[in-house]
Amino acid sequence: MNEHALPAGRAGNDEGAGRPTREEAEEAVRTLIRWAGDDPRREGLADTPSRVVRAYEDWFAGYRQDPASVLARTFSEIAKYDEMVILKDIPFSSHCEHHMAPIQGKVHVGYLPRKRVVGISKLARLVQAFARRLQIQERLTAEIADALQAELQPLGVAVMIEATHACMTTRGVHAREAVMTTSRMLGIFRENAKTRAEFLAAIGK
Numbered sequence: 001m002n003e004h005a006l007p008a009g010r011a012g013n014d015e016g017a018g019r020p021t022r023e024e025a026e027e028a029v030r031t032l033i034r035w036a037g038d039d040p041r042r043e044g045l046a047d048t049p050s051r052v053v054r055a056y057e058d059w060f061a062g063y064r065q066d067p068a069s070v071l072a073r074t075f076s077e078i079a080k081y082d083e084m085v086i087l088k089d090i091p092f093s094s095h096c097e098h099h100m101a102p103i104q105g106k107v108h109v110g111y112l113p114r115k116r117v118v119g120i121s122k123l124a125r126l127v128q129a130f131a132r133r134l135q136i137q138e139r140l141t142a143e144i145a146d147a148l149q150a151e152l153q154p155l156g157v158a159v160m161i162e163a164t165h166a167c168m169t170t171r172g173v174h175a176r177e178a179v180m181t182t183s184r185m186l187g188i189f190r191e192n193a194k195t196r197a198e199f200l201a202a203i204g205k
Protein backbone atom coordinates (compact mmCIF):
# COMPACT_ATOMS: atom_id res chain seq x y z
CA MET A 1 0.00 0.00 0.00
CA ASN A 2 1.50 3.34 -0.91
CA GLU A 3 1.92 6.07 1.67
CA HIS A 4 -1.08 8.07 0.54
CA ALA A 5 -3.52 5.23 0.09
CA LEU A 6 -6.35 4.60 2.51
CA PRO A 7 -7.61 1.07 3.02
CA ALA A 8 -10.64 -0.01 1.03
CA GLY A 9 -13.90 0.71 2.76
CA ARG A 10 -12.49 3.35 5.06
CA ALA A 11 -11.83 6.16 2.59
CA GLY A 12 -15.50 7.17 2.70
CA ASN A 13 -16.28 9.69 0.01
CA ASP A 14 -14.31 11.37 -2.76
CA GLU A 15 -13.09 14.08 -0.44
CA GLY A 16 -11.65 11.45 1.89
CA ALA A 17 -9.98 9.44 -0.83
CA GLY A 18 -6.80 11.52 -1.16
CA ARG A 19 -4.39 11.98 1.71
CA PRO A 20 -3.72 15.67 2.46
CA THR A 21 -0.19 16.98 2.52
CA ARG A 22 1.64 17.38 5.82
CA GLU A 23 1.34 21.17 5.44
CA GLU A 24 -2.43 20.90 4.96
CA ALA A 25 -2.67 18.71 8.07
CA GLU A 26 -0.63 21.21 10.11
CA GLU A 27 -2.85 24.03 8.88
CA ALA A 28 -5.89 22.11 10.11
CA VAL A 29 -4.30 21.89 13.57
CA ARG A 30 -3.75 25.68 13.55
CA THR A 31 -7.43 26.10 12.73
CA LEU A 32 -8.42 23.90 15.67
CA ILE A 33 -6.10 25.82 18.02
CA ARG A 34 -7.86 29.01 16.94
CA TRP A 35 -11.22 27.26 17.39
CA ALA A 36 -10.18 26.34 20.95
CA GLY A 37 -9.50 30.04 21.53
CA ASP A 38 -5.72 30.31 21.44
CA ASP A 39 -3.15 31.89 19.14
CA PRO A 40 -1.19 29.34 17.07
CA ARG A 41 1.55 31.95 16.52
CA ARG A 42 2.52 32.24 20.19
CA GLU A 43 5.84 30.67 21.11
CA GLY A 44 4.56 27.68 23.05
CA LEU A 45 2.26 26.65 20.21
CA ALA A 46 4.59 27.33 17.27
CA ASP A 47 5.74 23.71 16.91
CA THR A 48 2.48 22.17 18.06
CA PRO A 49 0.98 21.57 14.60
CA SER A 50 4.00 19.54 13.48
CA ARG A 51 3.98 17.62 16.78
CA VAL A 52 0.28 16.84 16.46
CA VAL A 53 0.72 15.63 12.89
CA ARG A 54 3.58 13.36 14.01
CA ALA A 55 1.42 12.10 16.88
CA TYR A 56 -1.31 11.29 14.36
CA GLU A 57 1.17 9.18 12.41
CA ASP A 58 1.62 7.15 15.58
CA TRP A 59 -1.99 7.04 16.78
CA PHE A 60 -3.29 6.13 13.33
CA ALA A 61 -0.45 3.94 12.09
CA GLY A 62 -2.94 1.07 11.75
CA TYR A 63 -4.17 2.42 8.41
CA ARG A 64 -0.78 1.54 6.96
CA GLN A 65 -0.59 -1.92 8.54
CA ASP A 66 -2.01 -5.09 7.07
CA PRO A 67 -3.39 -7.20 9.93
CA ALA A 68 -3.27 -10.39 7.88
CA SER A 69 0.47 -10.04 7.36
CA VAL A 70 0.94 -9.74 11.15
CA LEU A 71 -0.41 -13.30 11.42
CA ALA A 72 1.31 -14.66 8.31
CA ARG A 73 4.08 -16.50 10.15
CA THR A 74 2.69 -19.49 12.03
CA PHE A 75 4.13 -22.58 13.70
CA SER A 76 2.69 -26.02 13.15
CA GLU A 77 5.05 -28.13 15.30
CA ILE A 78 2.97 -27.84 18.41
CA ALA A 79 3.37 -31.42 19.73
CA LYS A 80 -0.36 -32.06 19.62
CA TYR A 81 -0.99 -29.12 21.93
CA ASP A 82 -4.77 -28.93 21.95
CA GLU A 83 -5.64 -26.52 24.72
CA MET A 84 -6.51 -22.88 24.64
CA VAL A 85 -3.95 -20.16 24.07
CA ILE A 86 -4.84 -17.01 25.96
CA LEU A 87 -3.19 -13.60 26.12
CA LYS A 88 -4.90 -11.35 28.62
CA ASP A 89 -4.56 -7.71 29.59
CA ILE A 90 -3.14 -6.53 26.25
CA PRO A 91 -3.14 -2.77 26.72
CA PHE A 92 -4.31 -0.59 23.86
CA SER A 93 -5.11 2.99 22.98
CA SER A 94 -7.49 3.87 20.20
CA HIS A 95 -9.67 6.82 19.22
CA CYS A 96 -13.43 6.86 18.92
CA GLU A 97 -14.66 7.71 15.48
CA HIS A 98 -17.39 9.97 16.83
CA HIS A 99 -15.25 12.46 18.74
CA MET A 100 -11.67 11.36 17.93
CA ALA A 101 -11.23 11.08 21.70
CA PRO A 102 -9.04 8.38 23.29
CA ILE A 103 -10.36 4.92 24.03
CA GLN A 104 -8.07 3.14 26.47
CA GLY A 105 -8.27 -0.30 27.93
CA LYS A 106 -7.25 -3.89 27.62
CA VAL A 107 -8.00 -6.75 25.31
CA HIS A 108 -8.16 -10.43 26.23
CA VAL A 109 -7.67 -12.84 23.34
CA GLY A 110 -8.05 -16.60 23.33
CA TYR A 111 -8.13 -19.25 20.64
CA LEU A 112 -8.21 -23.01 20.41
CA PRO A 113 -5.64 -24.01 17.78
CA ARG A 114 -6.52 -26.52 15.11
CA LYS A 115 -3.09 -27.12 13.61
CA ARG A 116 -1.21 -23.88 13.82
CA VAL A 117 -0.26 -21.32 16.43
CA VAL A 118 1.09 -17.83 15.99
CA GLY A 119 3.92 -16.12 17.89
CA ILE A 120 2.27 -14.74 21.01
CA SER A 121 3.50 -11.16 20.41
CA LYS A 122 1.54 -11.21 17.16
CA LEU A 123 -1.72 -11.21 19.11
CA ALA A 124 -0.69 -7.90 20.68
CA ARG A 125 0.48 -6.59 17.28
CA LEU A 126 -2.86 -7.53 15.77
CA VAL A 127 -4.65 -5.57 18.50
CA GLN A 128 -2.46 -2.52 17.80
CA ALA A 129 -3.01 -2.70 14.03
CA PHE A 130 -6.78 -2.36 14.50
CA ALA A 131 -6.64 -0.05 17.53
CA ARG A 132 -4.55 2.57 15.74
CA ARG A 133 -7.50 3.64 13.64
CA LEU A 134 -10.71 5.54 14.24
CA GLN A 135 -12.88 2.96 15.91
CA ILE A 136 -15.91 2.02 17.88
CA GLN A 137 -15.24 -0.64 20.46
CA GLU A 138 -17.68 -3.11 18.96
CA ARG A 139 -15.95 -3.05 15.58
CA LEU A 140 -12.48 -3.24 17.15
CA THR A 141 -13.62 -6.38 19.01
CA ALA A 142 -15.08 -7.97 15.89
CA GLU A 143 -12.13 -7.12 13.64
CA ILE A 144 -9.61 -8.73 16.00
CA ALA A 145 -11.68 -11.90 16.35
CA ASP A 146 -12.50 -12.19 12.65
CA ALA A 147 -8.87 -11.70 11.57
CA LEU A 148 -7.71 -14.45 13.92
CA GLN A 149 -10.42 -16.79 12.73
CA ALA A 150 -9.68 -16.11 9.06
CA GLU A 151 -5.90 -16.34 9.26
CA LEU A 152 -5.35 -19.19 11.76
CA GLN A 153 -8.57 -21.12 11.15
CA PRO A 154 -8.60 -22.35 14.73
CA LEU A 155 -11.47 -24.26 16.37
CA GLY A 156 -12.62 -20.97 17.83
CA VAL A 157 -11.70 -17.48 18.94
CA ALA A 158 -12.70 -15.38 21.95
CA VAL A 159 -12.05 -11.66 22.27
CA MET A 160 -13.11 -9.44 25.15
CA ILE A 161 -12.36 -5.74 25.49
CA GLU A 162 -12.75 -3.54 28.56
CA ALA A 163 -12.19 0.15 27.92
CA THR A 164 -12.92 3.69 28.97
CA HIS A 165 -13.97 6.28 26.44
CA ALA A 166 -12.64 9.78 27.01
CA CYS A 167 -15.61 11.18 25.11
CA MET A 168 -17.75 9.87 27.96
CA THR A 169 -15.38 10.30 30.91
CA THR A 170 -13.99 13.80 30.24
CA ARG A 171 -16.88 15.49 28.45
CA GLY A 172 -20.55 15.06 27.65
CA VAL A 173 -22.11 12.86 30.31
CA HIS A 174 -18.89 12.86 32.45
CA ALA A 175 -19.37 9.25 33.54
CA ARG A 176 -15.87 9.04 34.94
CA GLU A 177 -15.67 5.43 36.09
CA ALA A 178 -17.72 3.87 33.32
CA VAL A 179 -16.07 0.90 31.63
CA MET A 180 -17.47 -0.57 28.43
CA THR A 181 -17.18 -4.32 27.92
CA THR A 182 -17.58 -6.02 24.55
CA SER A 183 -16.90 -9.56 23.41
CA ARG A 184 -16.97 -11.74 20.34
CA MET A 185 -17.04 -15.51 20.56
CA LEU A 186 -16.54 -17.61 17.45
CA GLY A 187 -16.60 -21.34 16.75
CA ILE A 188 -16.35 -23.52 19.82
CA PHE A 189 -16.35 -20.49 22.15
CA ARG A 190 -19.77 -19.56 20.82
CA GLU A 191 -21.17 -23.10 20.67
CA ASN A 192 -19.81 -24.61 23.86
CA ALA A 193 -20.64 -22.98 27.18
CA LYS A 194 -17.87 -24.88 29.00
CA THR A 195 -15.18 -23.67 26.61
CA ARG A 196 -16.47 -20.13 26.94
CA ALA A 197 -16.54 -20.44 30.73
CA GLU A 198 -12.95 -21.72 30.72
CA PHE A 199 -11.85 -18.65 28.77
CA LEU A 200 -13.76 -16.29 31.06
CA ALA A 201 -12.29 -17.94 34.16
CA ALA A 202 -8.77 -17.70 32.72
CA ILE A 203 -9.12 -13.96 32.23
CA GLY A 204 -10.62 -13.58 35.71
CA LYS A 205 -14.25 -12.96 34.73
Ligand SMILES: Nc1nc2c(ncn2[C@@H]2O[C@H](COP(=O)(O)OP(=O)(O)OP(=O)(O)O)[C@@H](O)[C@H]2O)c(=O)[nH]1
Pocket residue numbers: 096097098135136137138165167168171172173
Ligand atom coordinates in the same frame (compact mmCIF):
# COMPACT_ATOMS: atom_id res chain seq x y z
N1 LIG B 1 -21.45 1.99 20.90
C1 LIG B 1 -20.40 2.80 20.99
N2 LIG B 1 -20.61 4.11 21.22
C2 LIG B 1 -19.52 4.89 21.33
C3 LIG B 1 -18.21 4.44 21.21
N3 LIG B 1 -17.37 5.49 21.38
C4 LIG B 1 -18.15 6.55 21.59
N4 LIG B 1 -19.47 6.22 21.55
C5 LIG B 1 -20.70 6.98 21.73
O1 LIG B 1 -21.08 7.55 20.51
C6 LIG B 1 -22.17 8.40 20.79
C7 LIG B 1 -22.22 9.56 19.85
O2 LIG B 1 -23.44 10.15 20.15
P1 LIG B 1 -23.97 11.54 19.59
O3 LIG B 1 -25.25 11.81 20.26
O4 LIG B 1 -23.93 11.49 18.09
O5 LIG B 1 -22.82 12.54 20.05
P2 LIG B 1 -22.81 13.60 21.24
O6 LIG B 1 -23.90 14.59 21.01
O7 LIG B 1 -21.43 14.14 21.36
O8 LIG B 1 -23.20 12.69 22.49
P3 LIG B 1 -22.81 12.80 24.04
O9 LIG B 1 -21.50 12.09 24.20
O10 LIG B 1 -23.93 12.06 24.74
O11 LIG B 1 -22.73 14.25 24.41
C8 LIG B 1 -22.02 8.77 22.26
O12 LIG B 1 -23.09 8.18 22.96
C9 LIG B 1 -20.69 8.14 22.65
O13 LIG B 1 -20.66 7.78 24.01
C10 LIG B 1 -18.03 3.04 20.96
O14 LIG B 1 -16.93 2.54 20.84
N5 LIG B 1 -19.15 2.28 20.86
Ligand SMILES: [Zn+2]
Pocket residue numbers: 096097098099100101165167168
Ligand atom coordinates in the same frame (compact mmCIF):
# COMPACT_ATOMS: atom_id res chain seq x y z
ZN1 LIG C 1 -16.65 9.39 21.26
